[in-house]
Amino acid sequence: xxxxxxxxxxxxxxxxxxxxxxxxxxxxxxxxxxxxxxxxxxxxxxxxxxxxxxxxxxxxxxxxxxxxxxxxxxxxxxxxxxxxxxxxxxxxxxxxxxxxxxxxxxxxxxxxxxxxxxxxxxxxxxxxxxxxxxxxxxxxxxxxxxxxxxxxxxxxxxxxxxxxx
Numbered sequence: 590x591x592x593x594x595x596x597x598x599x600x601x602x603x604x605x606x607x608x609x610x611x612x613x614x615x616x617x618x619x620x621x622x623x624x625x626x627x628x629x630x631x632x633x634x635x636x637x638x639x640x641x642x643x644x645x646x647x648x649x650x651x652x653x654x655x656x657x658x659x660x661x662x663x664x665x666x667x668x669x670x671x672x673x674x675x676x677x678x679x680x681x682x683x684x685x686x687x688x689x690x691x692x693x694x695x696x697x698x699x700x701x702x703x704x705x706x707x708x709x710x711x712x713x714x715x716x717x718x719x720x721x722x723x724x725x726x727x728x729x730x731x732x733x734x735x736x737x738x739x740x741x742x743x744x745x746x747x748x749x750x751x752x753x754x
Contacts, residue, residue: 594682598629600711601681605646608634610699611706611715612690612724617736619706620718622743624736628683632716633669634696635688640666643686650679691724704753718744719754 614626644666654662655676675686689695702720705712722740725733747754
């Protein structure tokens with residue numbers, strides 16, 4: 590995903606006052622890992638106010654589910670409340686909205702393991718690299734296994750420099 594789309598997506602989520610934690614490839618890159626990613630992954634809070642803000646933002650971004658059959662399925666509060674994984678295409682790029690990662694780690698579980706990061710002029714909550722590695726080990730998908738050596742190396746470099754992990 591080009592940097593402008595990444596920043597645009599993060600900026601839009603933050604400006605809409607959506608409560609979310611950045612996870613996945615973007616979290617790894619923000620921690621200093623040299624990886625490539627095609628989307629923004631975020632775990633979002635499931636309270637009704639947050640769901641309403643998120644659904645309203647997604648409508649403004651003309652978001653639709655990435656559907657292999659080519660159907661136009663729009664996200665709604667009900668879908669965001671009930672679907673564990675929401676793979677979306679928006680006017681700013683692809684956005685994967687997740688209710689949980691790892692061992693059923695939801696937003697409230699992830700917050701203490703996350704740090705606030707300034708990404709240009711956007712302040713976002715980002716999952717710590719140690720927990721991100723753990724989540725990828727749990728997921729155990731081929732793309733996660735492929736990234737683990739880079740993530741572990743980045744974690745070791747952060748520890749040596751005394752940076753948050």
